[in-house]
Amino acid sequence: MRLVVGYLATPSGADGLALGVQLARSLGAELDICMVLPPDRPVPSRAPTEPGYEDVLAGTGEAWLAQAAATVPDDVRAHTHLSFHESFAQGLLDEVARLGARAVVVGAAGDGLLGRHSIGTVSSELLHSAPVPLALAPRGFRHSAAPRIREVTCALGTRTGADVLLRTAVRACEHMRTPLRLVSLVAFDPHGVGRGAHPSHEHVLEAARAHARCVLDTARAQLPDDFPVASLVADGATVESAVATLEWRDGDVVMVGSSRLAQPHRLFLGSTAAKMLRVVPVPMVVVPAHDPENSE
Template sequence: MRLVVGYLATPSGEDGLALGAQLARSLGAQLDICMVLPPDRTVPARVPAETGYDDILASRAQRWLEEAKSSVPSDIDVDVHLSFHESFAQGLLDEVTRLGAQAIVVGAAGDGLLGRHSIGSVSTELLHSAHVPLALAPRGARHSTAKQIREITCALGTRAGADVLLRTAVRTSELMQAPLRLVSLVALDPRNDLRDHRDTPEDIRERAVAHAQSTLDTARSALPEEFPISVLIADGSTVESAVRTLDWQDGDLVMVGSSRLAQPHRLFLGSTAAKMLRVLPVPMVVVPKQEFPHSE
């Protein structure tokens, strides 16, 4: 298994690298640190004519990559890659395909609040075009003291793709040997597939409980008998307030599915997940709408 980290020599890049190391250790995966530079056609006057500007950029970037590689703990297999592309996001996706990687990890934009997510242009482009799961590190993730993922929280609704998300979360929890916490979002979604326009609050709650129990039974059937797994219903007047009621600890990870608007095998961050992202203090992994081929 291989994980691609989209790296820049910035605090945001360090956040992504720190999360990548946690994920790689938890999964027993190789970490591929990738830097994508734009092919700059405007050569500064101070660069000698016989020296290619791309060569100077590449030399500097290679030093940054080697420094990043040296910062990764020695128990993790790591390699570095440098490429040129007009689009940082597309350059990363090309590397994912070339390397046969199973996921992408990036840091939040640098203007986010500490411990919160702030989606920048690269993350936005990846959220609309990636064909593998995308792990988003909140600002300050580089300060985490967790060596690996402590617990996985899977936020589930009832729309198309929820079954793929659940299977992915179950498989990931088992690979990581990390407890799985299932959170039902049914009660928070006015357009969920279980709701009727005549429903009372009691009806909504009852259906949310039934959905949570069904989800738990499905997950349990796919996991070893004694595997630690729990389920709860997210309660609150808004998605943001419900997420704030949940307990979060260093080393936790949230998995969400793609919107019903997503193209097959592509990501698209839905409105509920986007609201969660604004208040989450832990990393989020967005899973494509349909499953993709896995390589061991």
């Protein structure tokens, strides 16, 4: 198994690399640290005898990659790759395809709050085009003290179509030997079911609990009898407030599914996942609506 980290010599790049190391160690995967640089553009004033801009940039990029690789612990096998493309996101996806990587990892944009996700141009493009799971590291994740993934939280909605997400989460937990927490979110916002509307608040909560129990039974059927799996319902006035009721610890990761609006074999961040992304303080993994292991 191979994981691609989209790397830049920035704090955001260090956040993504730290998450890549944590995931690679947990999954027993190899790490591919990939840097994508813009291609050379002719500059009329450049003297013919001067070194090519692309050559200079490549040398600098290789030095940055070497420094990044030097920070990877000895128990994680890492490789570095330098490529040129007009689009960092597309260049990264080209490397994912070339290397046969199972997932891509990036850090948050540099202007977000510490411990929170901030979507920049690259992560936004990947969230709407990646054919493999995308792992997003929150700002400051490079300071995480957790050597491995501690627990996987799988956020499953009450709608149908979550089977791929559940299978992916179960498979990941089996590989990493980590507990699985299944969460069903119930939000009572003005655009949904209000507390004074019909069906009642209690009815919706009970429906969510029944759904969570059904999902829990499905997950347990795919796991050994002694595998640690739990299920709970989180509710609030909004998705954000529902997520805020959950407890998180260093080493946790949350997995969400791609929107049903996604094109075949591509990601598309849905509205619920986007709202979760604003408040969760742990890495988020967005899973495509298809199963990459079963599509080979």
